[in-house]
Structures are given as C-alpha cells and as structure tokens.
Amino acid sequence: MTTFAPASIAVTPLTCSIGAELGDVDLARVAHDDALFAELRALLLEHKVLFVRDQDISRADHVALAQRFGALEDHPVAGSDPDHPGLVRIYKDLDSPPEHYENAYHCDATWRREPPMACVLRCVETPPVGGDTIWVNMVEAHRRLPEPVKQRIRHLRARHSIEASLGAAMPIEQRHDLARRFPDAEHPVVRTHPETGAQILFVNSFTTHFVNYHTPENVRFGADYAPGAAELLHYLIRQAAVPEYQVRWRWTKNSFAIWDNRCTQHYAVQDYWPAVRKMERAGIIGDATY
Template sequence: MTAIADSVRPTPALRPHRIPADGLYEGTRVLRRTPDDWQDRPYDLFDVHPLGRTLGAEIHGLDLSRPLSPALRAQLNRALLEWKVLFFRDQQLTAAAQRAFAAHWGELETNPLLASGDATDVVRFDKSADAVPTFENVWHTDVTFRARPAMGAVLQLREVPPSGGDTLWADMAAAYDNLPAEIKERIEGARAVHDYLPGFARFYTPEQLAPFQEVFPPVEHPVVRRHPETGRRMLFVNASFTTRITGFPEEESDRVLRLLFQQAHVPEFQVRFDWRPGDIAFWDNRATQHYAVADYAPHRRVAERVAIAGDRPY
C-alpha cells in the first residue's frame, strides 16, 4: 500500500518563478571541435598541445622565421581548421618574418583606421601607461565591416605587462551549435548589416571618421555563414560592427542580436592565452571572435598584427 500511495502523491506546489527570456542558461553544451565527418590524422612535422575543448592549441617544434615547405603549410592549415587558433611560443619574429609567415595564407590587408608598424600592412597596438584602452576589450571579429572580411590574423606580442593582458578567443561554430532550435529557425537565411562606425565612433572624432565613410560603406553578411573549407555553420555577428538584422523589426533585431552576441561569453566555447614576449597567435577570423583583456594599466602592452585578406561570406 505504501508504494501505491507514493506513486499517486500529488506534486508539491511551488511559488511562481521565472528566469527572464533570451538569456544564457546552465546545462550540457554541445562541444564539437570539428565537423562530424572530419577525419582526424596525426601530425608528423610538429607537436600539437590542446589548450581548450573545441579551440586553441600550442604548436611545438617549429621556428616560424624559417620558410614553410608546402607540406608544412598544409599541416599548419589543417591544424588551424581543427583548432581555430594556434599559439607559437617565443618566436621573436621581425616584422618582415611575421609578414612572410602570414603571406603563406594569402594577400595581406591594410587597415587605415589603425596605427601602422614597420609596414602599412602591420598594425601596431601600443598601449602605454597613459593610453586609453580602445577597440580590443569587447568580443568581436576583425573587420567584418569589409565586403571581404579578413580570413585570419597573425599577432605577436612585443612587450608584455608584468600581469594581465591576456587574450581570449571564442568558437563561433560551437556558439551556433548550442543555439535554441527556434532561434536557429528564425535566423536561417537572415542577413545583417555591418558598419565600421559603431566600433570606432567611441574613440575617434567625426572629423577623423568622415573620410572613410565612402571607403567602408555598410555591408551585409549572413547571420550564419558557412566555413569555406570545413563547411560548418558559424555565427557571424559581433557587438563591434553588426548594427541590425535586415528585414527584422528594430525591436526584434535588437533582441535577437543581443542573444547572439551573448554566445561568445560562454566559457565552454573559449580559450584564454597568457602572453610572453615574442609569442605568436594565428587565428581563423572566419570561425572565431576574440577579446583582449584591458587589465594591465598602468603598464605597457605592445602588439603587432598582420591580417590576411579573406573571401565574401556565404
């Protein structure tokens, strides 16, 4: 009789409760590093030491100042597709060597909105003690305001503060995989507008920005793009440059974009790198967002970046 009584015991009444809609919730995450049909193969030209579950790996056993053979370039590209961001310790590359390494992946691009280093296609981020932190400490994908955003970037730290100054990357394929089904359905086939002004207007005057309005008119990209080499679906909106989803009412566009921007904040989708002078990071700008932590004032942090021109997202 006790078992029967227990089985029909009424469900206890709970007080009214709710969590605001469209947030990030706890629970199991789908963490796929590569597409389901991807064939893992060993690496015989260097060692791979994973740092994150779905992205981020240190590459050991290479001197990037030396020329890359076609076989080595092919294995590094496979590692980039599998891990999305590769780290190389203590390389101490000259600007010329950094440019030569990046050029194995395509034409180098310039960015007239940022300060240059030893060449016009080397961007220099020199954050001195009295400098105002700008541009980096927000989750973003580089130059999505271009019709053909950068394929990737090679960043080297020239000077590192005694503490702080880490950089984080987020896997936007994992971010897409974990969206609620109703959101995936709503953004299927949607396109969004990207503009350089929101990301730069906080730090530049109208007089500084106006000359670039014709150079960089607003562009549209898919909200969900396909990776041209792996075929994976990835979120392709970011808080620096994405202004609205085309065809959505403004209130709905803002709501959906806020939800999509939040996905980069999930720790399971992230890797964090602590820099030493001369370290290199090479990331797939098509598949990731990144965030440079501005927690090192009053110390100085100096980095140089070379970006590789990309394709038109689809």
C-alpha cells in the same frame, strides 16, 4: 623555394572546444617550407586558433608567414610598421587614443565586405601580469543554439559598421569620412565556412542591426520591429561570452597566435593599466561571406 626535410609539429589542445599550443616548431622555417605550412594550415582548420611561444623571428619572417595564407590588408585606424606594410602595430600605453579599444568580443574587420580570413599576431611587449586574450569558437556557438533560434536566424542578414564602433570616438567630420571610405558591410547572420562547410554564428560587436528582419513572419505590428530585432541580436552577440566556447591565452614576449578569423571571435582583456602592451598583427585579406 627551399623545401626542408619533413617534420611533425607537436600539438597540445588547450580546451575541448578551441585552441592548441604548438611545440617543436620554428615559424620562420614554416614561412619558407611548403610541407610545414600545409601542416600548420590543417591544424588551424582543426583547432581554429594556434599558439606558439619563444619565436624570436624578424618582422620580415612574420610578414612572410602571414603572406603564405594570402595578401595582407592595412587598417584605416591602427598604424602599420613603415617598413612592413600590412603589419599593424597595436601598441597600448598611457597615450593610446580612446578609439583603439579591443575589449569587446569581435571578429576582425567584419565592417569590410570581405573580412580577413586569418590573422597572425605577435606579442612584442607584455605586462608582468594581465593583458590576456580570449578566443571563441563560433561554430560551436551556432551548433548549441536552440533549434527554434537556428530556424529563425538561418536567412537573416546584418549590417557591420566601422563608423559606429571604431569611429564613434572620432570628431564628426572624421567619422563621416571613415564611413564614406568604408560603407557598412552586410553579412549573413549564419556564415558557411568556405573550406570546412561549417555553419558559423557571424555577429559581433561591429554588428549594428538586421536588414531583413521586418517581415510578416517576425513582426505582427510595426511596434514589434525594433525591440524584437534588438533583443534577438543582443542574445546572439552574447553567445561569445559563454566559457564553454572559449580559450584564454596568457602572453609572453615573442609568443604568437594564429587564428581563423572566419569562425572565431576574440577579446583582448584590458586589465593591465598603467603597464604597456605592444602587439603586431598581420591580417590576411579574406573573401566574400556565404
């Protein structure tokens, strides 16, 4: 592998909580330079989502950059580029199918047993205004929970479902087939980051219910179970909407976002109809939750 002379990446933090814009960097070069990639990865762990503008690079280099983090995954609903497996096309126009919604706070593919560890997203075409994306620091969301809530949720686990989310708009046979191929995954409500050790609030719009809430500590009568669990889960999911945990990015053509999918959520704002928005995303296969 070719190694270039060391170069430092310019970093501009965008909020006090999350996100940084990078300058003086060519992502095609990062894809093939060990030192630059190591610097990029360290910045990702620090800022959780990185943004870079004006990267007119090839799809092959986009894939090569993502593959530096690990093997890429495909997506069972969104289509991939036929020449670059793992490069998922998220194209929104007047003919987009209704199940391809993104305007909910979510962590990508937590319906998998091993959700993606990171994603590299490129803007191919963007509306003249609108179509921003919001990212959320879920480490900070957990840190600032009231202490009694932290104690209450520390051992809880929850189910995450593709059938009840992306599959909900499908015909019943197609939805059931999706569920057979991707059974609901179970994850801890508070996940430990495998590299930083940080505690992460790990519920989102794919989360359907707690699986171990119905215990004597939480439920006095059987009638308490459903409302008690649902109200707590809804409270936790709403934490992603707190502005102090967020950064909002306005896309331009050939701008990139790279985010740590283990400790963030994001929300693609769909305010641009009937304009067109086209994105291409490479998701990196992750590991089991802790």
